[in-house]
Amino acid sequence: MMLAISVLSGFGLAFAAPILSRRFGRAAGWILALLPAGLTLYFIGLLPSAAAARPAAFSAPWAPDLGLVFSFRADGLGLLFALLISGIGALVVTYTGGYLKGNPNLGKFYAWLLVFMAAMLGVALADNMILLFVFWELTSISSYILIGFEHERASARAAALQAFLVTGGGGLALLAGLLLLGSAGGTLELSALLGQGDVLRASPFYFPAVLLILLGAFTKSAQFPFHFWLPNAMEAPTPVSAYLHSATMVKAGIYLLARLGPVLNGTDVWVYAVGGVGAATMLVGGYLALSQTDLKRLLAYSTVSALGMLTLLIGLGSPHALEAAIVLLLAHGLYKGALFLVAGALDHETGTRDITQLGGLFSAMKLTAIAGGIAALSMAGLPPLFGFLSKELTYEAALEFGPWLAGAVVLAGLSFVFVAGVVGVGPFWGKQKQTPKSPHEAPLSMWLGPAILAGLSLLLGIFPNSISRFLISPAASGAIGESTSVKLALWHGVNPAFVLSVATILIGAGLFAARHPIRSGLSRFAWRWGPSFFYDRSLDALNALARGQTRLLQSGYLRFYLFAIILTVTGLAGFTLFTRGGLPVPVAVSEVRFYEAALALLILLAAFVATVSWSRLGAVAALGVAGYGVALIYLLFGAPDLAMTQFLIESLTVILFVLAFYHLPHFAQLSSRTARVRDGLIALLAGGLMTSLVLSAVDAQLHPSISGYFVENALPLAHGRNIVNVILVDFRGIDTMGEITVLGIAAIGVYALLKLHTDRKKDKKGGGE
Amino acid sequence: MTSLILRTTTRYLTPLLLIFSVFLFLRGHNQPGGGFAGGLVAAAPFALFSIAFGAAEARRVLQVEPRWLIGVGLLAALASGVIGLLGGYPFLTGTWGYLKLPGFGVLDIGTPLFFDLGVYLAVIGVTLSIIFALEEAE
Numbered sequence: 055m056m057l058a059i060s061v062l063s064g065f066g067l068a069f070a071a072p073i074l075s076r077r078f079g080r081a082a083g084w085i086l087a088l089l090p091a092g093l094t095l096y097f098i099g100l101l102p103s104a105a106a107a108r109p110a111a112f113s114a115p116w117a118p119d120l121g122l123v124f125s126f127r128a129d130g131l132g133l134l135f136a137l138l139i140s141g142i143g144a145l146v147v148t149y150t151g152g153y154l155k156g157n158p159n160l161g162k163f164y165a166w167l168l169v170f171m172a173a174m175l176g177v178a179l180a181d182n183m184i185l186l187f188v189f190w191e192l193t194s195i196s197s198y199i200l201i202g203f204e205h206e207r208a209s210a211r212a213a214a215l216q217a218f219l220v221t222g223g224g225g226l227a228l229l230a231g232l233l234l235l236g237s238a239g240g241t242l243e244l245s246a247l248l249g250q251g252d253v254l255r256a257s258p259f260y261f262p263a264v265l266l267i268l269l270g271a272f273t274k275s276a277q278f279p280f281h282f283w284l285p286n287a288m289e290a291p292t293p294v295s296a297y298l299h300s301a302t303m304v305k306a307g308i309y310l311l312a313r314l315g316p317v318l319n320g321t322d323v324w325v326y327a328v329g330g331v332g333a334a335t336m337l338v339g340g341y342l343a344l345s346q347t348d349l350k351r352l353l354a355y356s357t358v359s360a361l362g363m364l365t366l367l368i369g370l371g372s373p374h375a376l377e378a379a380i381v382l383l384l385a386h387g388l389y390k391g392a393l394f395l396v397a398g399a400l401d402h403e404t405g406t407r408d409i410t411q412l413g414g415l416f417s418a419m420k421l422t423a424i425a426g427g428i429a430a431l432s433m434a435g436l437p438p439l440f441g442f443l444s445k446e447l448t449y450e451a452a453l454e455f456g457p458w459l460a461g462a463v464v465l466a467g468l469s470f471v472f473v474a475g476v477v478g479v480g481p482f483w484g485k486q487k488q489t490p491k492s493p494h495e496a497p498l499s500m501w502l503g504p505a506i507l508a509g510l511s512l513l514l515g516i517f518p519n520s521i522s523r524f525l526i527s528p529a530a531s532g533a534i535g536e537s538t539s540v541k542l543a544l545w546h547g548v549n550p551a552f553v554l555s556v557a558t559i560l561i562g563a564g565l566f567a568a569r570h571p572i573r574s575g576l577s578r579f580a581w582r583w584g585p586s587f588f589y590d591r592s593l594d595a596l597n598a599l600a601r602g603q604t605r606l607l608q609s610g611y612l613r614f615y616l617f618a619i620i621l622t623v624t625g626l627a628g629f630t631l632f633t634r635g636g637l638p639v640p641v642a643v644s645e646v647r648f649y650e651a652a653l654a655l656l657i658l659l660a661a662f663v664a665t666v667s668w669s670r671l672g673a674v675a676a677l678g679v680a681g682y683g684v685a686l687i688y689l690l691f692g693a694p695d696l697a698m699t700q701f702l703i704e705s706l707t708v709i710l711f712v713l714a715f716y717h718l719p720h721f722a723q724l725s726s727r728t729a730r731v732r733d734g735l736i737a738l739l740a741g742g743l744m745t746s747l748v749l750s751a752v753d754a755q756l757h758p759s760i761s762g763y764f765v766e767n768a769l770p771l772a773h774g775r776n777i778v779n780v781i782l783v784d785f786r787g788i789d790t791m792g793e794i795t796v797l798g799i800a801a802i803g804v805y806a807l808l809k810l811h812t813d814r815k816k817d818k819k820g821g822g823e
Numbered sequence: 824m825t826s827l828i829l830r831t832t833t834r835y836l837t838p839l840l841l842i843f844s845v846f847l848f849l850r851g852h853n854q855p856g857g858g859f860a861g862g863l864v865a866a867a868p869f870a871l872f873s874i875a876f877g878a879a880e881a882r883r884v885l886q887v888e889p890r891w892l893i894g895v896g897l898l899a900a901l902a903s904g905v906i907g908l909l910g911g912y913p914f915l916t917g918t919w920g921y922l923k924l925p926g927f928g929v930l931d932i933g934t935p936l937f938f939d940l941g942v943y944l945a946v947i948g949v950t951l952s953i954i955f956a957l958e959e960a961e
Contacts, residue, residue, distance in 0.1 A: 778855075
């Protein structure tokens, strides 16, 4: 119970956030951060039970008919993510208080940040796959709103839409994949599915399910070729970039891969698709980062690279690779979160994020500089920081798979060192440069977050075993699928990984020293045909298609709408009728009485007169005759209710027509002869179809007639002797409910149209006077 | 339209039609009639009024905004369905009670009656909304 409350509490606080923000002003960030901070402590408290393989769980019926359970489960893997989400969440919420100080929409921002946090916790801790999907989509939605927070800027809106379309599209694929997985494994509960790896891998659904799930995970985690949305998402305010687009949301895909790895990995599809895409992303992201001059875009590309490295490690799937992935996940969250927050502080205090304009700020922003420096050293992989440990493990895991893979990982490592230098060292050292604002230290709320994250990078690096038993081992067990015990140590001795690590740092430092020529050299290769180009083209194509079909279908001419409706119905119904049943031939025609025949003739005549009449009143009168004739037929065949209603409707129709005449222009011949012949043919076709339908309906008895039931039960069950009315108000009450609702909506529609017209006329008159 | 004949007949017809509509509405459960037909008949005198005297006069006689009748009617129908729901039955399940009236014997009163009343009011509202709007449109 507590677990479910802790996941959902963020949604509750989100509602209160705007009020709290207005009420407490500057202190609101600190107050709101109490919830994520408290959640962090709560999740830490759950770690021992997860480590003992007795994870806290909650489950309640949701939609039992559909096999849906509202279930959460806090095992090691989920808790590692939950801790990143709530811990960094607390720091980001406080940071926001300083960063967006005075923004009129601050309350809304807090609210969406908390919604995101709750949704993300749901992704990490949900046990039911559909529940996970719901939370997954909620993170996409909150990300959309947070990226577009400064919605006055067109670029922010476009970036928000792009991120949403890419991740949302992937989300649809994910849903399909999860459902396939659920039907292959016979359960939607992740905990129950995890024991079914062999069944799943042998299932015919395995291949499509994996592809669809990978599509969802890759789009969410910005894997090549879907990586382009992440750098554009840097339009978001920096706390969002740090939180969603570096530390947590973009790792949702990684989480899913790690979670499902134990049941899906080991096949060629998995190794090549996941490992291959991961490697490509790692290299592309690392390469593109080199030429960036905007601090946040630089960090974004480097995040893409790190996400690629995580995906690669999960794709490799060996126990060592998965352990390395878990450690890298934590290390990256700590140092990249800190660096993003530092970048935001730099932007906030100097007025620019352009690295060519930043330099020598150490004396002005000492605390920020120290936090940024430590985080950068961790990113570069220098001892004794946690990042060093992570890099050693990654290299060791990659070396198991041969020199090529190790080489690729080292290349990405070089990019890491380069980026770390550019972000953590470049702005603070060297010659002081002129910045748009005169720089000064960031407020407490803005240096506290980076300082804590950087401090953790240092502490965990020095005392790695403090977390190995309760955090890393349970999480790695979740990713591997069997209980494992990870031993973390800073010093592994002089082995190939260490040599590679030293080489990475030395060459990376050299690259950093040569950063200016590298940047200007690379910026000449602008890549025009990237995935972003195809995204734009397909978006244009989609819009063009929508415009085209709207122009075709929504022509604005009532007669075309009627054509479309009537021809579609006659075409489809007629096709089915004639292919399945054949033309109905009335076989047994009961005796036709004289007055019946006369009535039928009268109706036909009236209908004909209505179409050829030259006066409106004549046409309406003829229509009325046809209507009354039909009512008489009802009466003759024993349906007094229907007849009475028909009589009333006919009378009202005449009244309505008379009122409408008043507004209509004079009767005139507007259509050409061909048009009228065409209309006549269509009308005959529709009438012919209806006739055939009625005839075949009389012949064919597809289901046992239900009227007997109504006749027998009208009095005992519904206390009424008039079956028609009993059906209307009792047996089929919900149909009637729908009908009067439609009637009401139609009346409001007519009212609105007429009022709009009248008001517009009045406006015109008023303007003319 | 200022026709003396129409105006005079409208005045006399109005109470008759209204009584007839209530009659139709009430007998509907056992004999031809019901909320839909009753509602149409009830709308007729107001429609006549709006033709003979103008929509403003018809609105004055009706006293309530026809759009409200739509809403009230729909709500009544909905509420009658919810009553069954409260008893643990599916939405719109009929619930019946008995009313002993001296001289009339036992009268069955059930939620379908309120449902039909909702239909009755909604139909009046729909018909008159459209007719008044047409009449008022210039």
